[in-house]
Amino acid sequence: MKKRLGLIIDQERCIGCEACTVACKIENRGAKGWIRVKTLNVAQKDTPEGRFPDLKMHFFPQLCQHCERPPCVEACPIEALIKHEDGPVSLDKEKCDGCQTCLDACPYDALIFNNEMDKAEKCNLCSHRINQGLEPFCVICCEGQAIYFGDLNDSNSRVAKIIADRETFQLHPDEGTGPGIYYCPPSSPRGL
Amino acid sequence: MAVDVDTKLIRTVCPAHCGIDACGILAHVRGDRVVKVEPADFPNPKYRRICLRGLSSLEITYHPDRLKYPMKRVGKRGEGKFERISWDEALDTIADKFKDIAAQYGWPAIGWTLGGPGAGTTKFGAYLRLASLTQSTRVSAWGYGDSGLPCGSRVLFGTHIPYGMLYGTLFTESRAPDVLVVWGSNPGEAQPLNVMRPIMDAKEKGTLLVVIDPRFTVTASKSDVYLGVKPGTDTALALAMMNVIFQKNLQNDAYILRHTNGPYLVRIDTRKFLRGKDIGAQEENEYVVWDSVSNSFRTRNAAETVPSLNGAYAVEGLECKTALQLLKELAEEYPPERASEITGVSADIISKLAERVGKAKKVTFVTNMGFTRTYHGDISFRAMGTLAAVTGNVTATFKGGHLPAVLNWKPFLHANPDKPSYARLGILQLYDAVISGKPFPVKAVWFSFINFLNQCANSKKIKNEMFPNLDFIVVADLFMTPTARFADILLPVTSYLEFSDFVPFPYPYVQLQQKAIEPLYEARSDVDIAAGLAERLGYGEYFQGGEDAFVDLILDSKDSSLEGITREKLKQGAMPLNSIPEMAEEFDIPFSTPSGKIELYSENLYEDGQALPVYLEPLEVPVSTAKKKYPLAFIQGHSRFRTHSMFANVASLLEMNPEPVVEINPKDAAQRNISANDRVTVFNDRARTTLKASVTEGVGPGVINITQGWWIDQFEEGSVNHLTHDVINPVQEKIYEPNMHMNDVAVEVIKYKEGQS
Numbered sequence: 001m002k003k004r005l006g007l008i009i010d011q012e013r014c015i016g017c018e019a020c021t022v023a024c025k026i027e028n029r030g031a032k033g034w035i036r037v038k039t040l041n042v043a044q045k046d047t048p049e050g051r052f053p054d055l056k057m058h059f060f061p062q063l064c065q066h067c068e069r070p071p072c073v074e075a076c077p078i079e080a081l082i083k084h085e086d087g088p089v090s091l092d093k094e095k096c097d098g099c100q101t102c103l104d105a106c107p108y109d110a111l112i113f114n115n116e117m118d119k120a121e122k123c124n125l126c127s128h129r130i131n132q133g134l135e136p137f138c139v140i141c142c143e144g145q146a147i148y149f150g151d152l153n154d155s156n157s158r159v160a161k162i163i164a165d166r167e168t169f170q171l172h173p174d175e176g177t178g179p180g181i182y183y184c185p186p187s188s189p190r191g192l
Numbered sequence: 193m194a195v196d197v198d199t200k201l202i203r204t205v206c207p208a209h210c211g212i213d214a215c216g217i218l219a220h221v222r223g224d225r226v227v228k229v230e231p232a233d234f235p236n237p238k239y240r241r242i243c244l245r246g247l248s249s250l251e252i253t254y255h256p257d258r259l260k261y262p263m264k265r266v267g268k269r270g271e272g273k274f275e276r277i278s279w280d281e282a283l284d285t286i287a288d289k290f291k292d293i294a295a296q297y298g299w300p301a302i303g304w305t306l307g308g309p310g311a312g313t314t315k316f317g318a319y320l321r322l323a324s325l326t327q328s329t330r331v332s333a334w335g336y337g338d339s340g341l342p343c344g345s346r347v348l349f350g351t352h353i354p355y356g357m358l359y360g361t362l363f364t365e366s367r368a369p370d371v372l373v374v375w376g377s378n379p380g381e382a383q384p385l386n387v388m389r390p391i392m393d394a395k396e397k398g399t400l401l402v403v404i405d406p407r408f409t410v411t412a413s414k415s416d417v418y419l420g421v422k423p424g425t426d427t428a429l430a431l432a433m434m435n436v437i438f439q440k441n442l443q444n445d446a447y448i449l450r451h452t453n454g455p456y457l458v459r460i461d462t463r464k465f466l467r468g469k470d471i472g473a474q475e476e477n478e479y480v481v482w483d484s485v486s487n488s489f490r491t492r493n494a495a496e497t498v499p500s501l502n503g504a505y506a507v508e509g510l511e512c513k514t515a516l517q518l519l520k521e522l523a524e525e526y527p528p529e530r531a532s533e534i535t536g537v538s539a540d541i542i543s544k545l546a547e548r549v550g551k552a553k554k555v556t557f558v559t560n561m562g563f564t565r566t567y568h569g570d571i572s573f574r575a576m577g578t579l580a581a582v583t584g585n586v587t588a589t590f591k592g593g594h595l596p597a598v599l600n601w602k603p604f605l606h607a608n609p610d611k612p613s614y615a616r617l618g619i620l621q622l623y624d625a626v627i628s629g630k631p632f633p634v635k636a637v638w639f640s641f642i643n644f645l646n647q648c649a650n651s652k653k654i655k656n657e658m659f660p661n662l663d664f665i666v667v668a669d670l671f672m673t674p675t676a677r678f679a680d681i682l683l684p685v686t687s688y689l690e691f692s693d694f695v696p697f698p699y700p701y702v703q704l705q706q707k708a709i710e711p712l713y714e715a716r717s718d719v720d721i722a723a724g725l726a727e728r729l730g731y732g733e734y735f736q737g738g739e740d741a742f743v744d745l746i747l748d749s750k751d752s753s754l755e756g757i758t759r760e761k762l763k764q765g766a767m768p769l770n771s772i773p774e775m776a777e778e779f780d781i782p783f784s785t786p787s788g789k790i791e792l793y794s795e796n797l798y799e800d801g802q803a804l805p806v807y808l809e810p811l812e813v814p815v816s817t818a819k820k821k822y823p824l825a826f827i828q829g830h831s832r833f834r835t836h837s838m839f840a841n842v843a844s845l846l847e848m849n850p851e852p853v854v855e856i857n858p859k860d861a862a863q864r865n866i867s868a869n870d871r872v873t874v875f876n877d878r879a880r881t882t883l884k885a886s887v888t889e890g891v892g893p894g895v896i897n898i899t900q901g902w903w904i905d906q907f908e909e910g911s912v913n914h915l916t917h918d919v920i921n922p923v924q925e926k927i928y929e930p931n932m933h934m935n936d937v938a939v940e941v942i943k944y945k946e947g948q949s
Contacts, residue, residue, distance in 0.1 A: 012392075016410060
């Protein structure tokens with residue numbers, strides 16, 4: 001089976017620190033980090049939901065889902081967005097003319113618009129690193145060790161095993177995009 | 193590692209003062225510039241790590257506001273007017289001034305106020321060596337929030353740092369605990385790598401995670417059980433848990449018998465331990481137990497004795513009870529219902545948690561210095577530690593010595609063995625030494641690794657009473673901090689990429705913080721600065737060879753754990769300690785307490801009313817519901833965006849977390865007509881602090897939180913430490929060093945009104 005590189009983000013281990021965001025910005029020099037951490041179900045980040053002391057707070061790192069059938073690629077009128085054989089969806093910044101069609105097409109709000117350069121930006125799964133046999137930079141900088149990288153199609157890979165063994169979910173499966181990013185949901189408190 | 197040919201990779205360490213995380217860093221150097229930092233490899237890949245601050249650390253090194261050359265003050269103190277001078281002029285001025293002051297008041301009038309060196313050693317050791325040689329004063333910074341824990345730990349365990357005994361096993365490959373209780377600590381933000389990762393690993397293996405904290409922190413968000421305790425009431429909670437444990441007979445009697453002073457008899461008349469001489473035994477000073485076989489008093493080591501753990505005994509009119517009996521009687525006063533009223537935690541949860549802890553095979557207690565930053569925080573620690581001890585959860589297999597011996601600073605002290613060492617003052621005792629000359633006058637202060645005005649209690653007092661009483665202030669720093677503005681001489685120091693140091697962390701490794709680039713501008717390393725001053729004071733011979741020589745001084749100190757480890761080898765990467773303390777199943781730890789055992793009962797504190805871990809109300813935190821002038825408890829959590837006051841000026845972190853906010857519960861906010869993002873003023877009799885409100889359930893009613901470390905100039909008015917007090921707890925002073933009680937402060941909050949400062 002062909003390679004399908006992707007990530008699993010383990011919400012059980014994500015501590016919402018945003019090291020991934022900082023790491024991404026350093027590695028890719030984007031206008032913003034291409035991976036951003038939201039606090040679930042609240043308007044204000046780092047804020048729990050519920051009423052004290054019965055509270056919960058979960059973090060949700062959001063980034064390009066490296067779809068199997070990426071709507072952004074389809075939408076881009078000048079083919080600046082490319083779906084690679086081995087999984088990543090990347091953006092050719094040279095080509096991009098800043099039309100923002102892709103921003104509207106993406107159901108994951110994953111593309112970022114760089115106002116200064118008048119171009120779109122997005123996570124390319126650190127293809128410059130993975131082509132050298134390295135992991136994406138956010139993976140090695142994750143404080144909680146909550147991001148797992150690998151070949152989703154290789155049944156021996158750690159990521160494939162996690163998908164087989166643990167509860168995982170994908171974002172908006174109804175959109176038919178076939179995301180290459182899986183999430184492990186946080187566990188429920190077991191109580192006493 | 194694939195990088196282009198022009199890039200050099202230097203393995204170094206981020207030594208920021210976030211506990212002892214000491215992340216290994218691979219610095220990418222192109223020409224004379226570090227262009228990137230990334231987490232370096234470790235022999236065990238689990239230790240490869242970096243945090244968002246470490247990732248941003250290049251912004252410190254290349255910050256436009258770096259102090260670039262030595263300066264002398266030309267305006268008034270605090271005005272921030274300085275003039276560039278040469279290093280020679282700076283060091284000559286300091287040496288002359290120190291000599292003048294010493295001639296008039298003696299060398300102890302020079303106070304080396306050294307804050308947190310992080311994971312570094314030689315940079316701190318250099319100043320200690322100079323303080324020691326000149327017999328001036330070392331101002332210990334434990335008391336700026338951290339000494340409550342060692343105070344409590346010294347009484348209970350006889351050890352300064354109890355982590356090894358409480359949660360050392362988290363760092364070994366041993367079995368995950370059944371229950372892990374994180375008490376008054378938020379490693380999820382404050383120590384995400386060294387502590388939070390192994391906590392999450394344990395939870396993955398099935399450990400039940402319990403978090404006790406007034407705030408619903410990141411750590412709490414990962415918990416199975418959260419107890420939102422009121423600040424400063426932890427002792428009542430621990431006593432109530434012991435109440436349930438004793439009631440249900442879930443304590444670990446065998447452990448208590450073997451490792452604690454629980455079976456020793458206490459005289460009811462004097463409340464001191466019964467001694468051999470009281471019963472006519474030859475071992476006059478030996479502790480006495482009640483032998484349940486012969487029904488008689490016996491000294492503790494007498495042959496064939498089966499000591500009773502409980503009960504009252506009288507012989508010839510001498511009435512005694514076992515120490516454990518006295519502890520049980522104290523715990524009896526705190527049924528869960530009573531503790532619930534004090535702590536705000538439901539009685540049901542207290543009972544169930546106590547039962548769970550009592551029945552579990554292995555419970556690990558993780559704590560740090562948060563809940564000991566209250567007036568009676570040392571007792572809070574003792575109460576938690578006592579709970580751990582009576583349930584047999586103080587690790588007798590992980591000898592406290594998990595830190596290499598270098599941390600006693602011995603290699604740096606007694607450079608001249610004929611000379612006695614420095615005088616010592618706690619940081620809170622420095623206030624009086626400067627202001628009223630007690631116990632001796634301090635006239636000059638050197639500040640390194642500390643933003644004193646920003647981070648120490650009662651800012652106005654420091655500014656208005658302390659600083660004006662100092663003849664001379666030296667600050668060595670990277671930036672014009674709120675403290676630096678008050679310097680007479682201001683010295684630019686290097687960032688971590690510009691000097692070398694020895695880093696004895698993370699356990700079980702040691703690392704070399706290797707210089708990646710030459711110092712920028714005219715900045716110098718602390719070792720170089722100390723050496724330059726030493727030269728002028730006549731001690732140059734003890735500072736030859738710079739940082740490398742001091743690193744070797746530690747490596748050659750004949751500590752067996754460092755054998756075979758060299759500076760050259762460390763340039764390649766982290767090395768494991770050569771010998772690691774024994775990990776036998778169980779052995780008797782010689783606790784450095786008077787009894788050599790864990791002291792459930794401390795007779796030395798009887799006169800202070802604290803022989804047992806009694807619950808005493810916090811100094812300021814309003815516990816009762818009675819109407820008070822300042823009804824809100826103010827606490828200071830730690831933020832992942834800063835390490836104390838470091839990184840508060842880093843642009844990419846400010847982008848994510850732009851300004852200080854006060855967290856307030858919606859109920860308290862509504863009562864005060866405060867909405868989200870309103871400007872509000874937090875105040876008490878000491879000061880006013882104005883900032884933005886964050887209305888959140890993350891703190892309980894009656895509690896407000898402002899994360900610590902924001903610089904004074906980042907507030908509209910005031911700051912966190914404008915609100916804190918500098919009251920000395922005399923019992924802590926007696927035990928070790930008085931603490932600052934940043935989490936024991938009462939305030940009121942109102943909507944900000946113009947022109948009302």
